[in-house]
Amino acid sequence: MTPGLLISAPASGCGKTTVMLGLLRALSEDGLAVQPFKSGPDYIDPAFHRAASGRESVNLDSWAMGPGMLAAILGQAAGADLALAEGSMGLFDGVARNGASGNGASSSLAMLTGWPVVLVLDVSGQAQSAAATALGFARLRAGLPFAGVILNRVASPRHERLVRLGMAEAGIPVLGALPRRGDLALPERHLGLVQASEHPDLACAIAGYAAFLRDHVDLSAIRAAARATPFDVPPAALPRPPAQRIALAQDAAFSFSYPHLLQGWRKAGAQILPFSPLADEAPDPAADLVWLPGGYPELHAATLAGAGRFHAGLRRHAETRPVHGECGGYMALGAALIDKAGLRHPMAGLLGLVTSFSARKLHLGYRRAHLLAPMPGHGPGAALRGHEFHYSTILDQPDPPLARVTDAEGANVPETGSRRGLVTGTFFHLISEDT
Template sequence: MTNPPGLLISAPSSGTGKTTVMLGLLRALAEDGLTVQPFKSGPDYIDPAFHRAAAGRASFNLDSWAMGAPLLGAIAAQAKGADIVVAEGSMGLFDGVAKPGELGHGSSAETALRMGWPVVLVLDVGGQAQSAAATALGFRMYNPDLPFAGVILNRCASPRHERLTRLGMERAGLPVLGVLPRRGDLTLPERHLGLIQAVEHPDLESAIAGYAAFLREHVELEAIKRAASSGPMGPSSAALPRPPAQRIALARDAAFSFTYPHLLEGWRAAGAEILPFSPLADEAPAPDADLVWLPGGYPELHAGTLAAAERFLTGLRRHAETRPVHGECGGYMALGEGLIDKDGTRHRMAGLLGLVTSYEKRRFNLGYRRAELLADMPGFSAGTALRGHEFHYSSIVEQSDVPLARVFDAEGAEGPQTGSRRGHVTGTFFHLIAEASA
């Protein structure tokens, strides 16, 4: 049995327009009556929500550094019932870490190889013509085993520019699947972690419809459909992550939204109840929940609102007296004593941990993490190894609690951001992706 045929949209680097191509292609294919399954290669927290808005179907991350073969197969199996798969790469096609994880180095090329998806390479051809073919050919030949569908030429300045660039591609023997003229309005708004969240876009539906119309005019959709291919079907959803509790109160709003879709799918598939609530709307977690989970997000943009959310804070503190609370990154910060915003103003947080974090002097924290738990956390016992990803600009000012884990980067270097625990409360700066053996 095989997965539906698929493609992976990638590029030589970030900033080439692949997300615009991805969203337009998802919507255009859906408009043609196809059931389209989106995926995201790598640990990005934000793009899957955009994919879902474009395709009308949940998107999932596939990560060859953090996920073992059983979990990768279980996530790939979420494409069951789809007519075509379209996956979006991260960074450049071959970009990954120096040391492999469970399966590999975490590159988009590894995802494409594992799943049997031919690569569509989006090239920004601004400032060059025939020379763009040398770049494309280098990507085509870097790993000859990688299936390659062709190229989409982005930001083409004129008919003459297109003609010259196509000449180079013809000489290199590379199929041109589309040529997108330069348009300044085809960009998505960004902030310091990348794109703004889908829920924050002022008119996302209109934007996606515009991308689809643009691609329909300038891309050979039928050729793209014909290029799609796939590998063998993975195992059943039984390999998805198990829930850390039966009734899980999950913070869910513009301040707390970075939860990997495969985690939630695994929790629901195992029968757990997800009970969403909004701290920004001053909602308390469900009083009969077994666990409160605060995901990452942008609490620093809403620190004043969170500090004044008395029903939320009171309900959270009451829950923590007898039952577990866990926070990731932004959720971890909200569990602390205080959060200092970029202007230097300190905002009172929940006070369930002794953590104080600051954005006054931005410090870049980015990369995969391997954690060895020193104590239990929801869903995992002490001694378990976890894999996750960290991406934030905050720094620790105070941390008075005992460490939750020993935390290492992708190259094995141990770091100081250990997470912390106090009573029933735990928190980490990394976003959980999987148990290391999954």
């Protein structure tokens, strides 16, 4: 397996994404073929990885994916000189119950792959004490491969010297020290970073990150620290396509499609027919299925409400062929969406769902779904794994439930999805079939 590293941190907000992007670009500029990955369910970071490296970034999820699927996705690094995976949340943050391959934590992925952890450590407000944090992360899990730390938000040369003294005492390698800078933060919104396509000057930002990392990180030591464990598991097939010709909504409102799903669909011979609801485009009338992925319909609710050709095309399609929506796509199939200002916007009306962003509440976590009725690509009784992440509140969901949905620990959740005729929708984003 390709040698690699996992870029992680004690918590969100420590700077691991900017470090990841800077490393991807700097190492690519040095002539390396660097394959990026993202640990856990995330739609936004992989697009930034692609912009930095020139290669498609793919999610790896030890809770939602079985060993065979992980092997198939890891195979995409074949031929690359180095794999870099960006962790999610803190290094050990996962669920209480393991999936087929682990508990979803970044540390679980590091253990599976043998990719040593590079811990991005925010040392603001501490000096030698930072070594205790680093030592705890290096030693908490027996067998965890650990490369060292990159110190972030270093206040001064004296501050750096004191932190390094503590790390030397603890036996923790320091791979770099990044001075504090206020201009390195990526713009954010309520689901995390803004999308890569919306960044005002992404190329310039990534070039700046690369130059900053080149000045303050030992790239030779980073390259030398990469390792891998042989992953002797036969690759499984990627998810099967739910239809032969799939009209897929793709624009700023509907952009959350997992790369491994689309790869599986294409590999099996499915034809993906992109269209833009925001441009008031109707789905291709030759499509066998219309699929509306998640995204940010709440930011474009007025435009979607007025998209007459889009709505008419959906309704015509739904008379004879299936339509499915995930999260934001599910909301767009409903009767109405209420924005954060309390304004009600009519949606397609193919389902009775009414959602509100004025009654804001976070819904986050892994999901297991046992289908009570068919949805495209899966029959009743199928068990699926996925993830839910949104801030909308259900005000009305009058249609029959699509599935019994539980969280990772088996507790029922009210976001069951719904169905009406050939139209289905879920709040969870599908990752894989249960194994």
